[in-house]
Amino acid sequence: MPLTKIKYIISTRSLLTVILLFGVVQEHAFALELKLSLGSVWQQSNDVQIPNDNSGTRFSLTDIAGTGPWPGGRLEAIWDINEKHGVRALFAPLSYAEQGTIDSTINFAGETFNTAQAVTGEYTFNSWRLGYRYHLRSNDRWDLWLGGTLKVRDAEIKLTQGTVSSLDDDLGFVPLFYAAAVYRFDGPWAISVDFDGLAGGPGRAIDLGINLAYQINEALEFGVEYRALEGGADIDQLYNFAWFNSMLLTFRYTP
Numbered sequence: 001m002p003l004t005k006i007k008y009i010i011s012t013r014s015l016l017t018v019i020l021l022f023g024v025v026q027e028h029a030f031a032l033e034l035k036l037s038l039g040s041v042w043q044q045s046n047d048v049q050i051p052n053d054n055s056g057t058r059f060s061l062t063d064i065a066g067t068g069p070w071p072g073g074r075l076e077a078i079w080d081i082n083e084k085h086g087v088r089a090l091f092a093p094l095s096y097a098e099q100g101t102i103d104s105t106i107n108f109a110g111e112t113f114n115t116a117q118a119v120t121g122e123y124t125f126n127s128w129r130l131g132y133r134y135h136l137r138s139n140d141r142w143d144l145w146l147g148g149t150l151k152v153r154d155a156e157i158k159l160t161q162g163t164v165s166s167l168d169d170d171l172g173f174v175p176l177f178y179a180a181a182v183y184r185f186d187g188p189w190a191i192s193v194d195f196d197g198l199a200g201g202p203g204r205a206i207d208l209g210i211n212l213a214y215q216i217n218e219a220l221e222f223g224v225e226y227r228a229l230e231g232g233a234d235i236d237q238l239y240n241f242a243w244f245n246s247m248l249l250t251f252r253y254t255p
Contacts, residue, residue: 031080032255037225039248041072041094046123047232048157049239050109050168057107058239061157064121065098072246080135086145088131088178092207094229094244095124108159111166122158122167125229125242127151127207129196131178141184149176149196151205157240168238174198174205188215203233211250221252 043065049058072094080086099120106113113119133147151174158167180194190213197206206228213223225248232241 031078033078033080033252034254035074035076035078035250035252037072037074037076037227037248037250039072039225039246040069041244041246042068043096044243044245046242047240048108050157050237052234052236052239055107056109056239057105059102059106059108061121061123061242064100064102064119064159065096065123066100068096070096072248074248078133083138084135086133086135088129088133088149090127090129090131092127092129094126095122097122106159109157109166109168111159111164113159113161113164117161120158120160122156122160123242124154124156124169126154128154129176131176131196133178133180143182145178145180147178149178150174151176151196170238176205176207189213190215197231202235203231205231213250213252219254221250221254223250223252224248225250 043062044067046061046065047058048061049056074090074092076088076090078086078088097120099118102113102115102119104115106119129149129151131147131149133145135143136146137144153170153172153174155171156167156169158165176196176198178194178196180192182190182192184190192211192213194209194211195207197208198204199206209225209227211223211225213221215221225246227246227248228243229246230241230243233239234241
């Protein structure tokens with residue numbers, strides 16, 4: 001079965017599973033929280049070499065595609081089963097396709113791209129995550145959670161020049177450490193930080209968000225969020241490290 005078909009099946013089934021799961025348990029849940037984030041994404045750096053040996057050329061996708069911005073968004077659902085234990089699900093898509101020029105010949109994933117005409121660079125890094133969190137501390141000002149996340153990484157890099165096209169895609173699982181904290185000011189304002197990440201061995205993955213939110217009422221919260229997404233891998237098959245910055249409007253709903 002083609003990898004693109006597998007990705008579609010996994011993404012569709014994952015979203016349906018999350019919707020059904022939270023629909024079933026909502027009646028019995030201690031607290032259910034839905035968070036939608038919408039805004040723009042900028043590419044700070046994105047260096048690629050495939051394969052990661054003398055037959056591949058290391059180049060910058062930022063030089064081809066620019067820095068953006070591109071549309072960005074995330075959808076997160078958190079179910080706190082009781083005062084201490086909770087689970088979370090997240091869907092965070094990221095993709096772009098831009099045309100640009102190159103200053104020298106690029107050997108990428110078995111094909112050669114020259115300086116004679118423009119090159120289209122396409123990048124996809126979609127993330128589905130399912131995690132557990134433990135409520136470590138709670139008082140009038142602070143809430144603190146620690147936990148772990150299992151991330152499904154759907155990544156693809158593609159170059160096209162005229163009739164020549166080459167891509168490298170990857171579908172894999174990554175375990176991450178999770179931490180989150182909320183500090184409440186006097187009145188309706190609060191600031192929160194959340195983190196999914198892991199570093200070591202041939203690569204790393206970091207997703208960090210800082211959110212300033214205003215509590216409209218008991219059920220609805222509006223905020224502004226900065227996110228940094230950084231990481232990659234340095235292995236025999238590929239070298240790819242990227243850094244993206246996002247500015248998002250967030251809407252949090254607690255039924």
